Amino acid sequence: MNNNADKIIKIDGVDVPFKDGQTIMDAALAADIYIPHLCHKPGLSPHGSCKLCTVDVNGRPASSCTMPASEGQEIANNTPALNEVRKSITQMLFIEGNHLCPSCEKTGDCTLQAIGYHLGMLDGHFPQFYPRREVDASHGSLVLDRDRCIMCELCVRASRECDGKNVFTISGRGTNRHLIVNSDSGKLVDSDIELEDMAAHICPVGAILIKDHGYEVPIGRRTFDIHSVAETDLDDVILTKVRHHDE
Amino acid sequence: MSKVRVGTTSLGGCFGCHMSFLDMDERIVGLMEHVEFTRSPINDIKHCEPCDIGLIEGALCNADNVHVLKEFRENCKIIIAVGACAINGGVPAMRNHFSLQECLEEAFLDEIGVDNPHIPNNKELPLLLSKVHPIHEVVKVDYYLPGCPPPADAFVKVLTDLLEGKEPSLPKEMLHYD
Numbered sequence: 001m002n003n004n005a006d007k008i009i010k011i012d013g014v015d016v017p018f019k020d021g022q023t024i025m026d027a028a029l030a031a032d033i034y035i036p037h038l039c040h041k042p043g044l045s046p047h048g049s050c051k052l053c054t055v056d057v058n059g060r061p062a063s064s065c066t067m068p069a070s071e072g073q074e075i076a077n078n079t080p081a082l083n084e085v086r087k088s089i090t091q092m093l094f095i096e097g098n099h100l101c102p103s104c105e106k107t108g109d110c111t112l113q114a115i116g117y118h119l120g121m122l123d124g125h126f127p128q129f130y131p132r133r134e135v136d137a138s139h140g141s142l143v144l145d146r147d148r149c150i151m152c153e154l155c156v157r158a159s160r161e162c163d164g165k166n167v168f169t170i171s172g173r174g175t176n177r178h179l180i181v182n183s184d185s186g187k188l189v190d191s192d193i194e195l196e197d198m199a200a201h202i203c204p205v206g207a208i209l210i211k212d213h214g215y216e217v218p219i220g221r222r223t224f225d226i227h228s229v230a231e232t233d234l235d236d237v238i239l240t241k242v243r244h245h246d247e
Numbered sequence: 248m249s250k251v252r253v254g255t256t257s258l259g260g261c262f263g264c265h266m267s268f269l270d271m272d273e274r275i276v277g278l279m280e281h282v283e284f285t286r287s288p289i290n291d292i293k294h295c296e297p298c299d300i301g302l303i304e305g306a307l308c309n310a311d312n313v314h315v316l317k318e319f320r321e322n323c324k325i326i327i328a329v330g331a332c333a334i335n336g337g338v339p340a341m342r343n344h345f346s347l348q349e350c351l352e353e354a355f356l357d358e359i360g361v362d363n364p365h366i367p368n369n370k371e372l373p374l375l376l377s378k379v380h381p382i383h384e385v386v387k388v389d390y391y392l393p394g395c396p397p398p399a400d401a402f403v404k405v406l407t408d409l410l411e412g413k414e415p416s417l418p419k420e421m422l423h424y425d
Contacts, residue, residue, distance in 0.1 A: 094335070095335075098340075098341075098343075098344075099335075100331070100335065100336070100337060100338065100340060100341060101331065101395065101424035101425045102331050102337060102338055102395035102424075102425050103338055103341060104425075107424070107425040108425065113424055113425075116424065117419065117422050117423070120419075120422065122334075122390075122391035122392075122393055122422075123328070123334050123335070123381075123383065123388075123391040123393070124334070124335050124381070127384055128335060128336060128340070128380070128381060128384070130336070130340065130343040130344075130378065132344055219425055225423070228419065
């Protein structure tokens with residue numbers, strides 16, 4: 001009975017059409033409006049955990065990846081106040097792990113780093129945690145470096161929802177949260193993950209890396225060395241790590 | 248008009264930021280019309296005199312690093328944390344995964360090819376900190392210049408802004424953490 005095409009939300013004053021069932025993030029992505037996000041990927045169930053996509057909906061903060069779009073919403077997204085909060089969130093993500101970009105294979109292709117650039121983050125601001133976390137290099141083709149894990153659970157969801165497996169989950173609470181592997185030994189080599197799985201490629205940071213391909217594209221010519229995260233199709237960044245636009 | 252006095256130092260770093268600073272090449276001639284260096288590895292002056300700007304490269308790895316940093320903070324009107332190590336510990340902070348004892352044993356006792364294995368203990372050597380820290384955890388930092396190293400253009404931009412009495416800023420293309 002409704003004409004879906006006529007339904008509209010306003011994001012920063014711009015009319016954005018949506019269909020019933022879409023979230024604010026879905027509608028924004030379809031309209032090429034960038035809302036910073038780390039734990040969201042179209043096609044996977046929304047998670048709402050990183051909070052970077054927080055927008056003001058009629059004056060109230062909400063995660064745009066989980067908030068259904070509905071008629072009459074006036075949404076503030078790209079505002080100095082929201083971006084300052086997003087920068088603080090990004091700084092907390094940096095200092096809670098061991099994000100030492102110069103020594104990371106993922107540098108230049110890392111969405112966390114790119115969001116730091118996008119928001120103009122210059123320092124970590126908060127005292128560094130320097131947590132001690134386990135590296136799992138047992139698998140022949142993959143490395144799991146928990147130092148860089150931001151608990152976005154993209155790999156958890158990709159494994160369950162796309163690969164039809166259940167390789168990863170999060171264990172522990174608070175600052176003790178960490179990614180664990182579903183195998184008897186707890187090691188990646190004994191799990192049923194394969195190189196072709198989406199879970200092996202979806203990590204937005206350098207926590208799950210493909211062995212032997214880390215430096216095929218030199219530092220300085222990688223995705224976010226050339227593009228801003230706001231103008232980049234995030235699907236391409238995550239899934240085509242070893243390919244490059246000028247190759 | 249008197250020149251703006253600039254001091255620089257490398258704490259627990261690799262001097263890469265200083266190398267990148269010198270990558271400004273002939274632009275340093277123009278800069279030197281407005282700037283003079285006090286303590287710096289560039290002129291080998293060992294102590295910090297009162298100055299306007301202090302560029303600090305490197306993380307805090309030993310007691311001497313802390314001493315030098317405090318001397319800079321006491322003498323400089325503006326402190327700029329330069330490079331990944333000064334800002335978040337950088338590569339030196341990778342030793343924070345291990346105890347200091349483990350690091351010393353690996354480097355001086357167990358490493359393949361070590362001759363006359365013993366852990367150095369000369370009183371001339373500064374004591375190592377148990378963990379590596381970024382400099383903002385010990386002194387107030389006024390500005391941050393990220394990069395490993397920051398590009399020469401970024402040094403020129405930040406110093407030019409300060410000389411012109413502006414708040415230093417970086418265009419997006421000069422902002423990177425690697």
